[in-house]
Amino acid sequence: MTSTISPPSGPAQQNGRRDPESPGGRGTGPVTRPRREWRSKLGALDVKASPYLYIAPFFILFALVGLFPLVYTFVVSINDWDLLSGAGEWVGLQNYAIELKDPYFWNSLFNTFSIFMLSAIPQLIAATFIAAILDQNLRGKTFWRMGVLLPYVVTPVAVTLIFSSAFDEKYGLINNLLQMLNLDAIGWKSEVFPSHIAIASMVNWRWTGYNALILLAAMQAVPRDLHESASLDGAGSFRRFFSITLPSIRPTMIFVIITATVGGLQIFTEPKLFNPSSSTLGGPNREYQTTVLYLWDLAFNRGDFGKASAVAWLLFIIIIGVGLINFFISRSIASAGATSPGKTARAARRAANKNIQRSGHSPAAHDSKEHRR
Amino acid sequence: MSLKTAPTPQTQTTQVSAKRTRKRSLGIDKRPGFLTYGLLIAFFLGGAYPLWWSFVTGSASTGAFAGPLPPIFPGEAFLSNVAEVFSTIDFWAALGNSIAVSGVITISVVGFSTLAGYSFAKLRFRGKQGLLVFVIATLAVPTQLGIIPLFMMMKEFGWTGSIGAIMVPTLVTAFGVFFMRQYLVDVIPDELIEAARVDGASMIKTFWHVGVPAARPAMAILGLFTFMTAWTDYMWPLLVSPQNPTLQVALSQLQSAKYVDHTIVMAGAVMATIPLLLLFVLAGKQLVSGIMAGAVKG
Structure with a gap:
């Protein structure tokens, strides 16, 4: 055979x-x-x-x-490893214990999460909003889609140079504007919260449009007849957005959130280059020293590979953990929230089918072409 | 809700025509109004303004900064600022390095991802499911955190300072394999592969003559994004080869050398952004459709 x-x-x-x-x-x-x-x-x-x-x-x-x-x-x-002298003694989990007691480590974690929240949440809301605006019967779709993507082609290093200059405390564009409006200048590079906002704004500027396009793709995959029958049932565009669009794009939102988590918790370039005149990495008093920056400082400025590796593993565990938490939270929200919007969607679909059957001729063939624009 | 609009048998015909008009008036596919375009223009300006501003600053002479606000229109000093950039960093060498690094990484990632993605999508072999799950699981693993041993390895091999060391860690990506697999699994009919096999093509010939032509659109998208990612990478090139920098590293060196003189730094930022802006003009459409395709697949 x-x-x-x-x-x-x-x-x-x-x-x-x-x-x-x-x-x-x-x-x-x-x-x-x-x-x-x-x-x-x-x-x-x-x-x-x-x-x-x-x-x-x-x-x-x-x-x-x-x-x-x-x-x-x-x-x-788990070794007392040094950049210059190489592998030292075996120390077990001592490096972890030391790092977990080190206030600088916790400071870096706080900064990382603060910057992450300040970028992830507004970004997701803005991206959804932009996607909803793009998800209309626009003239010149491709032009507008390219328009929101423009910041994405500016590299993080260039973005940071531009924003670092704009946020300069003495001569920067933003403080100048504030002073013109008779407001106080803000210590963008020397205070904790303002510096986090400044760094988050860089991330947001570069990534919002990108994420909006991802969400837009998900919105366009929502069947058109769902919208049509809901609108027949008297649902306005806002109602349709909250009852049909949002529940339908949840899986994509989970995807966006998880990607943003893995990337956001490893933020490095922006805080590294935000203030070139600071001798300490991440601000004079480590105002915006993120965990990867702290790791970098430990490993390559102080040569303590052992402790830096412990930090790397702690961050690794945290990233995986946060990723899993995100996943489960958004999944349970999805299933809990699915009852009412799901019902609406099902009812809408049923109504649509009924209409098709009653009216004798089927608009389905015509409609299905409109599913994707 | 549905009760309200449920048609009675007698009014069937009127219902249909009513539905048509209402569809238009309720406006699923209605052209949006000025507000929408106004918002879009606002987003566009918000996205473009920092770029414009960097050009304006980069073309100003240092004295122009004395005013309360930077000028709105570009000055005349751009070329002299650029000359200053060129005398501070070796821009062209850095540009060459970036092109070489991103080019090699792109070819490697696209080639190996297509090969592996094709295998996962269309070939039968033992352990396929398990290995695929492994690939998907590693998508979320921050491999970037392994920089310390990677750096030690590069030092051990004596590769630090070479652009080869910059390329090594990203020659393959789990994302690439997954992306190609997702694309190829739908796009190649099994019959096509069987037909090629019956005609006597070896496995590799089948891959070359059936798999690769079908994969081409996805390869282009993956290549575009891999190139972008490699081009924008900063941390690893900075660590492993600061003395032979890529464009991003050179740009950051310009910043630390000239941080008091914003105009020069901004001129450098503009120069470094031009290559990707060109890419954006040429392939922006593909970038948009790539992001949107990746979203549905991923």
């Missing part, structure tokens, strides 16, 4: 090569058998091994440069 089915031997037979067994064709000929078996074995090997060969480069490289360093970070973290 295998010898006739296996593809590589197929064309050889079709090409009319002399084959004594070809009418019966079950591969019993003593002359051709070794050759064909060899070919079929090769073919079988091809079929069996190829899938693994194709995924191998990814897994090997990923193991070497992705997973191994992460695991080895743990090994470094």
